[in-house]
Amino acid sequence: MLSRSRRDRARAAINExxxxxxxxxxxLPAVALVLVCCLSGVQLAGLQIRLQDAAAGSARSLARDESSGTVAATASALVASARLSSHQRDGLVCATVSAPARNALLGLLPITLSATSCALAGGQ
Structure with a gap:
């Protein structure tokens, strides 16, 4: 015969x-959400690096007096849907490349990233 405390523990185990x-x-949904956020962060970081590379190359190309259409096409080849804008200041040619983050957080957030780089005008 089981003692009372053992019966209570046995009943509790069955109820649980x-x-x-x-x-x-x-x-499980919380773990999935954290995983999606982490992967989106990695994707955004990769896009930011590609934008910075495109901005640096575009600034150097514009400083060598290449046509803005050619430079914009090169930036778009490096980063899909990239938009290029440029300006000059204090002997520098600056290029800003921006692009929307397509799949950031499953496309729920409209995030646009941009990067700016400057080069000495005249290609010197």
Whole structure:
């Protein structure tokens, strides 16, 4: 014959059966959301690096007096949907390249990243 405390523990164990499955079902969406946020952050960081490279190359090309159409095409080849704008100041040619982040957080947030770089005018 089981003692009273052992019977109570046995009943409690039977009543808690399936609780791990329920806790896992509740935690799984949170883990998936964290994973999506991490992967989106990595994607945004990669896009920012490509934009910075495109801006630096565009600034150097514009400083060598290449046509703005050619430079914009090169920037678009490096980063899809890139937009190029440029200006001159204090003997420098500055290029700003911007592009929308397409799949950031599953496309829920309209994020546009940009990068600016300057080069000495005249290609010197």
């Amino acid at each position: 059966r399936g609780s791990v499955t329920a806790e896992f079902a509740l935690a």
